[in-house]
Amino acid sequence: MNLFQTSLPDIAILESAIYEETQGWSMQSFDEPAFHKALKEAGFPLPRTLIQDNHFYSKKGVLRGLQYQLPPHAQSNLIRVVHGSAYVVAVDVRRDSLSFGQWFGIELDAVSQRMLWIPEGFAHGFVALEDDTHFFCKTTNGHHKDSQRSLKWNDPDIGIDWPGFTEITISTEDAVAPLLKNSELHSEFLQGTTELKDLKVIGDKRGSLIALEQGLNIPFAIKRVYYIYDTLCDVGRGFHAHRRLEQMAICVSGSCNIVIDDGATRQQVRLDSASKALIMRNMIWREMHEFSDDCVLLVLASEHYDESDYIRNYDQFIKEVSCGKK
Ligand code: TYD
Numbered sequence: 001m002n003l004f005q006t007s008l009p010d011i012a013i014l015e016s017a018i019y020e021e022t023q024g025w026s027m028q029s030f031d032e033p034a035f036h037k038a039l040k041e042a043g044f045p046l047p048r049t050l051i052q053d054n055h056f057y058s059k060k061g062v063l064r065g066l067q068y069q070l071p072p073h074a075q076s077n078l079i080r081v082v083h084g085s086a087y088v089v090a091v092d093v094r095r096d097s098l099s100f101g102q103w104f105g106i107e108l109d110a111v112s113q114r115m116l117w118i119p120e121g122f123a124h125g126f127v128a129l130e131d132d133t134h135f136f137c138k139t140t141n142g143h144h145k146d147s148q149r150s151l152k153w154n155d156p157d158i159g160i161d162w163p164g165f166t167e168i169t170i171s172t173e174d175a176v177a178p179l180l181k182n183s184e185l186h187s188e189f190l191q192g193t194t195e196l197k198d199l200k201v202i203g204d205k206r207g208s209l210i211a212l213e214q215g216l217n218i219p220f221a222i223k224r225v226y227y228i229y230d231t232l233c234d235v236g237r238g239f240h241a242h243r244r245l246e247q248m249a250i251c252v253s254g255s256c257n258i259v260i261d262d263g264a265t266r267q268q269v270r271l272d273s274a275s276k277a278l279i280m281r282n283m284i285w286r287e288m289h290e291f292s293d294d295c296v297l298l299v300l301a302s303e304h305y306d307e308s309d310y311i312r313n314y315d316q317f318i319k320e321v322s323c324g325k326k
């Protein structure tokens with residue numbers, strides 16, 4: 001199996017040898033060891049097992065997409081056109097990726113039998129270039145309705161150069177898909193991540209001022225703000241994780257230490273300045289210690305208070321984190 005890298009990181013074109021025979025031809029369309037070897041040699045991460053085959057049939061001009069599923073149901077797809085021809089597109093929807101929002105497209109057809117490898121974190125779409133086009137798609141995860149998301153196929157910010165058609169047929173669902181800028185394109189791709197941010201201080205001789213603005217330095221929509229103060233120095237707080245909630249914590253006065261744990265690595269962050277913000281995405285275990293007498297810990301939160309979102313048992317947290325990674 002030959003692998004060709006594309007202009008988009010982690011997206012690859014794959015080719016299997018076609019053996020001409022007097023009665024036709026044959027090819028080994030999928031061979032996991034050869035597939036893994038090709039990915040490994042190209043420095044690509046190895047995917048989860050491809051567990052499902054999906055077959056799509058389209059008439060000329062039928063466009064499907066752009067679709068993707070959120071973790072833990074995210075899908076990697078190996079796409080081949082087994083009859084006819086199609087233009088197949090992948091869009092990087094990994095929010096922490098340098099190529100976020102960029103796309104790659106290629107024409108696949110039943111003659112070359114070339115395949116496109118689209119791993120988790122990419123939306124994909126395809127349009128049939130002729131009648132009677134059949135797509136064959138191997139995937140690592142089955143369809144999961146609640147995790148299914150879509151993006152507008154002709155979003156000008158993505159700017160896909162689809163082949164010219166007099167008529168495009170799309171499903172109602174795909175037609176009403178949001179633009180990238182309006183999508184709740186989700187931080188679930190950032191699940192389990194944290195970031196310590198330096199906030200811009202606007203200072204003059206009168207003192208200092210820091211502005212917190214949703215979408216600028218707060219990377220989520222704020223539904224709740226709370227603050228913790230008058231905490232005794234020898235008291236520990238927290239000792240929980242959140243399934244969906246994202247938070248940003250700032251010690252607007254005094255200091256405290258926050259232990260953050262993504263299930264694999266545990267580290268301690270010291271918040272001792274009103275200009276330091278700790279962003280904690282969902283599925284981060286946190287413990288707060290050593291509150292100074294004057295500590296006021298301000299927390300901005302993406303959800304209303306909801307006890308069912310809490311994981312208060314560490315073993316349960318580890319169980320849920322490893323479930324999501326399977
Ligand atoms: P808890 O989340 O356990 O605090 P910490 O993480 O600092 O240890 O919350 C303490 C109590 O306050 C608990 O009974 C739930 C309640 N609470 C609310 O009612 N609303 C809120 O927004 C928060 C954060 C807590």
